[in-house]
Amino acid sequence: MIPGAGVLLATSSPGTINGIPFLTITLAVLATSIRVLALILLSIISGWLLAYGAIKSKIFENVFISLIEIFESVPVITFFPVVLIIFVNRIGGELGVELAADFLVFTAVVWNIWMGEYQAFKTVPNEMVEVANNYDYGFLDRMSMIYIPFSIPRIAANLFPSVSDGFFYITVSEVFSIGLTTYATFGIGTEISALLAESNYYGILTAFIIMGLVIVVIILGLRSFSERAVARYTVDTDMPIMRRGKPRIRQTARLSAVASLNTLGKLAKYNRERRPQKDPEELFSTNPRNGKGNIIIGIIALAILVYIVYSAVELIMSVSASEWGYLFSKTPYLLYGLLLDYIRVLSITAVSLVLALTLGYYFATRRRVEKFGIPIIQTISAYPVPAYFPFIFLGIYPFVDSIFGPYTEESLVLLLGFLATFYYVFYGFWMGVKAMPAEYNEIMRNLDMGFFRKMRYVILPSTFPYLIAGITSTVNSAWGGLEIGEYWPNIAGGKTLQVHAGLMKTIDLATSSGNIALAAWGSFLFAMIVAVYSIIFTRKMMDLAKKKYVAEEGIYSV
């Protein structure tokens, strides 16, 4: 991140009182909030269309879901070189920079929402589809009367994590530099960078307060929306395992009621995998509209695929042989950096996990603590870490330095990664405990089990799917934290935060020095390895979770 990008925005603006540009800050907060919310809205609308396409065409569904699963497991930063090449180089100008920022925020918020809508569309009860067929509803009627209302609770469930993710990436998306050129678009990320460069700490404090107020308003709005969404749009469906009188939290859309209050939309990942993906509309394949729709959507999907392959080939061909030689020679160093980064990510995840298992359990089992603690953590988690981390850095640097000496910056980078990502595994575990069948709690109490015995035999297995999904999200977000922290020039007090080596640092340095080829190659290697990791580790764990650790299967009822 290059602060200083928005200096011109921060100085001499109207509405400045005692050196604090109130008006600019307020407008910047609003611009950023509108940017994040508008992109979420765009994700929702595009998601409806794509999800409908997916339930209508098997080909499209396979391509769509495979791509989402890959992109979802790849951190936002992987898209950075693409952004630079397409938006900054090809489009250019203010529009290019604005679109680049929008695209980065979009990639941070979109996957959860698209997947949630797809899941909702796939699980519309047969009876509803029968009604639609019975009355020969067209596309718009089906969407407005059945599919869209049915997807609302799931959208509500995914809004909170999307808002958090969107705000998190503000600082890297609104202002970035390539070589000597700094690109910035108006928003609070840029504004904070500018204020930091001016050392205008009162201005930054003001920005935090205004941003805090807006975040609280957004969270309250989301809570209210999710409550209304669940009350109005939740449908009781015929699920294989239902407890009388109590909803099966993870199996009904009522999950949204819990999920929408925290950053756990990503955990829907688990839910989706164990859902039988039976398309109710397959029952009505005699409908001639389906066949035509399939062909059209299939052609569109194929065209997109061809375009992607063509662009990739064009890009590869445009790189000279000597450039390729340079990139290959750098590969061992990049992989060494990746190894170091994996160790950092694992350390962050391990600490997050330990804290989640203790604090998460404490919260989940003490209603009063939970009542106040969870909203506070929700608000903090929606606050973008990169915005306030320079102050933490400034405040604790001497203390950390006195303890860790040469490892001070390494420790601070890990702290940044931790702050950026702890919430996912925390919420994962907390929600897993909340979703545990009430009977399990009674049995643990009945047998007078101690903490470790409860954890070993009941709680950890019960929450395993949630933990895996939480850990996966934590790992993914930790990469974002490292990307920001491993090389942060002029973070505060004239200091530069950096680690001695790491892939994220190499990518950061390559980007800021204008070496786009190296940044892109590093990102490509990173994306490939993360995708393989996702397929080998995450999916296996998810499979294990769905085969063995499904707490609801322990409750048998008719």
Next chain:
Amino acid sequence: MEVVDLDFRYENGYKVFQDINLKAEKGKFVAIVGPSGVGKSTLLRLLGAFLKPEKGQVLLHGKPVLRPTPLISMVHQSIVTFPWMTAEENVALSVKTRNLPKDRVKEISSHALEMVGLQGFNDLYPKEMSGGMRQRVAVARSLAAEPKILLMDEPFAHLDELTAEGLRQDIYNILFNEDSPLETVIMVSHNLTEVIELSDTVFILNGSPATIVAKVDIDIPRPRSPRDPAFDQMLDRLYSYLTKKEVKKQ
């Protein structure tokens, strides 16, 4: 077990029970019946100390029961097993709390499974079992804790009629066999036929706030058949208690 002057209200302020008094004697199978929504399951949870009463107390051997204990074991209405554990491991869960050697835990668990007629099924996972078998595992788990009191919350409600009937026929002998330290069984049910088939004493819960409106002793010789005229008469009697608006205590 004895319940003395027990009052309870939900968090929303709704008073569920007032002046509940009942005594479950040693060696007896006790049933609590009442109309739907009267609070039968809630009362069972108060007996197990899963909930705290507003007033009054639950006594076991004259001492107040203040928190859940393996001495008072609960069998749930929804059949509860842990899907990541085999039948034997599910049962062993309640034995492990006694910190016994591994061999002994295995021995007790196997014996409990044998008692409920599941010998040879030790290594099956719950999803490989029928509903009836799962409920037997849940009963075995409760029995392996060696409770004095067994609380059963509509234990046959989620079984098909044939399976339920099979388990009903076995359950009395399973619970009160000579190996079992069990003293009393307290079952909640809305199924009057199964109540008459199994119980020695029936408490009828009714009203709002609910209280015990009648106690009925059933002395029909075992095994009991619904075709027995005495069975029918008892059915009518219980039914009348449940449908009367005001009932005097017997």
